[in-house]
Amino acid sequence: MSGSTPSAAQSVFDEIVATHILHLTPAHLGNLLEGAKSHLDQSLLKYSPKLQGVPLCYGKVELAKYMPTPGAVHPPEDLGTPSAAILFDNPCIHVPVKVYWTVFTPRPGVRLLGVVNQMSREHVGLLVVNYFTAVIYAHQLEAVLKWNEEEQSWESRRTGKLVEDGQEITFEVLELLLEGPVFTIVGSLDKMLKEPVIPTKQVKSPENKKRKL
Template identity: 30%
Template sequence: MGEKRKSQPKEESAKKARSQKHSSKDSAGKEAATAELGLSAIPYPKPVSGSSFAECTAKVTVTLAPVYSCDHWAGIHEALNNMLLHYVPQVRGVVLAYSKVKLRSDTALMFFDSPYGQLEVSARLLLWRPIAGMALKGQINVQSPDHIGMLLWDTFNASIPASLIPKDKYEWRPFNDDEIAARALPSTNQSEATGDGNGDDADVAMTGQGESDADVPASPFTSGNRYGSGEWVIKGTSQCVGSDGSLEFVVVDVIRANEVLSVTGALR
């Protein structure tokens, strides 16, 4: 009995040593995984190559009003024009243009007592069809601590929320009072820049003679990439994101609201 009692503490200490060894390995593995993901892990989608623009030939059912009974082509073009810049679920994209319109039937169908006829046509459609994982580039139009807003091809909206901006690479830097004052100077001194109103100065401003744009130093506080009360910069530096006013990002989600598409992106 005495020998058994002496062996119990040795067995318990061995079990504790093995458990501590396994726990240290697990913690080391978790730390390595966290280091690989970065300080702020962002769920980037799988990369997708190719363009966000696509073409397809689609069958479209056109509803013709009675006024177009003598000119069905006018009614067809009006119906197709109403699809432009709208999201169409049947083709899974925003219709930008159409061409090669052909009739699929010589007669229009009319149902019950409705005066409207339905005619089937086919058309070649140019679509904007963004997909998660694509790399797109947009023009910055607003920056705030909550997000970066952009415009794609001067038409579509895109937004990068702060949660999808890696905090280990970028940080928000608010403008100081001097920068805010410098950004307001060109608008207040616009009359001075264009002349004092006499004929000579007006002629110089209209003809473009005198100092060229290259001779006039551009103010860094009025460039197209500075908006609001601050800007997103590369961490540890004063270099703003999208120094030329444009910014490349990865599409994370495509949001459809009624017939309008907008894109949510993430910085890499």
């Protein structure tokens, strides 16, 4: 295995520090952090445009400094301090929090490991890290594979070996198809990839990169 392959796999996991304004009900006044965590839990495993990926989990959550909204009334001593606000006629508490996320970020050009779970003449379907859906359409397969009508499976042009359900395939990310919080990874096989197999542990245990939003 080449030294560059693991780093390509690792690049799909980022540690991201982001600040969010959460809108909590007054029931959480007694414990804003617990209310914030309950709210953040609902964002897990859904695509986030702000994070440009899918939040898998979060670590530390901190109350952040509240920046006043034009027209809102705040005591001068409260400005710029960790706090929450009730604005206008909105009954919710507006709570700024700083969150330390671990995010799955499959950017175009990154190589991923997928496990085959569907096949047809038009595509190969895969699961990535046992959860996310990926698809490679026929025109992105045909440089490496060809359709075997008798076996109803794709096979290697080089070796004639059939692709099987449960087989691991390394592919390149082309784009993400988004439908609200749900997304599908669209990928490609090319002549350079041949048929490499990366041990699953290489993909599941990356060194995370850090960035702030």
